[in-house]
Amino acid sequence: xxxxxxxxxxxxxxxxxxxxxxxxxxxxxxxxxxxxxxxxxxxxxxxxxxxxxxxxxxxxxxxxxxxxxxxxxxxxxxxxxxxxxxxxxxxxxxxxxxxxxxxxxxxxxxxxxx
Amino acid sequence: xxxxxxxxxxxxxxxxxxxxxxxxxxxxxxxxxxxxxxxxxxxxxxxxxxxxxxxxxxxxxxxxxxxxxxxxxxxxxxxxxxxxxxxxxxxxxxxxxxxxxxxxxxxxxxxxxxxx
Numbered sequence: 131x132x133x134x135x136x137x138x139x140x141x142x143x144x145x146x147x148x149x150x151x152x153x154x155x156x157x158x159x160x161x162x163x164x165x166x167x168x169x170x171x172x173x174x175x176x177x178x179x180x181x182x183x184x185x186x187x188x189x190x191x192x193x194x195x196x197x198x199x200x201x202x203x204x205x206x207x208x209x210x211x212x213x214x215x216x217x218x219x220x221x222x223x224x225x226x227x228x229x230x231x232x233x234x235x236x237x238x239x240x241x242x243x244x
Numbered sequence: 245x246x247x248x249x250x251x252x253x254x255x256x257x258x259x260x261x262x263x264x265x266x267x268x269x270x271x272x273x274x275x276x277x278x279x280x281x282x283x284x285x286x287x288x289x290x291x292x293x294x295x296x297x298x299x300x301x302x303x304x305x306x307x308x309x310x311x312x313x314x315x316x317x318x319x320x321x322x323x324x325x326x327x328x329x330x331x332x333x334x335x336x337x338x339x340x341x342x343x344x345x346x347x348x349x350x351x352x353x354x355x356x357x358x359x360x
Contacts, residue, residue, distance in 0.1 A: 172335055172350035173289065186347060218287050232279060233348060235289035 134236035136221050142242045145211060151239050153204040153221030162204040163233060164196060165220040173220055179204060211243045247271065248336050248351035256357045257326055264311070265321040265354050267336030273297075278319040279337040279348065280310065282330075289335070295319060331358045
C-alpha cells in the first residue's frame with residue numbers, strides 16, 4: 131500500500147460547527163504532516179508529527195487542533211473556523227530520520243467554511 | 245526573502261517538445277534537499293524527482309531530469325517529450341537540513357499547459 135488517504139474529499143461547514151479531517155497511511159512512515167493550500171498558492175505547512183509527537187507547529191490558530199492517535203492516523207479537528215480558512219487541506223507522510231526521501235501526499239480535503 | 249523562486253507563472257509548450265521549468269533557491273545550509281512536485285487540477289501533489297545537495301550527478305526519473313547547478317543555486321526541472329497529461333501546476337521545493345521530517349518550503353509554482 132503506497133498511498134495516503136484522506137476523508138472526506140469535500141467538507142462544507144458553518145462557523146459554529148465542529149468537524150474533523152482524517153488522514154491515514156500504511157507505509158510505515160513515522161512522520162506525518164498537515165498543509166493548507168489556498169487557490170493558486172503553494173501548500174503551507176501547518177503541523178508536523180514525528181513518531182506520534184508534535185514536532186512543528188507553524189503558529190497555527192488554536193481553532194485547528196491536530197491529533198496523531200497512532201503511527202498510521204492523523205486527524206485535524208476544526209472548531210469555530212472562519213470563511214478565510216476555506217482551502218485545500220493536504221496530508222503527507224514520510225520516513226523520518228536522515229537521508230533523502232519525498233513526502234507522499236494524499237488527495238486532500240476541500241474545505242468550505244460558510 | 246523567498247527561499248524558492250520560480251520565475252515562470254505560466255508556460256505554454258507544444259506536445260512532444262522538451263520543457264524546462266526554472267527554480268532557484270536560497271539557503272546557507274550545506275545539507276539540503278530539492279524536490280519537484282506536480283499538482284494536477286484534482287489537487288493531489290505528485291512527487292516527481294529529488295536532488296540532495298551532496299549528489300554529484302543530476303537526478304533523473306524517466307522523462308524527468310533535474311538540472312542541478314549548485315554554485316548558481318539552481319534546480320531546474322526538464323521534462324522530455326512532453327505529453328498532454330503533463331499539463332499541471334509544478335512546484336519546486338526545498339528541505340533545509342537532512343532530517344526527513346524537517347519542513348519543506350514550496351515555491352509559488354509554474355502552471356504548465358501542453359498544447360496538442
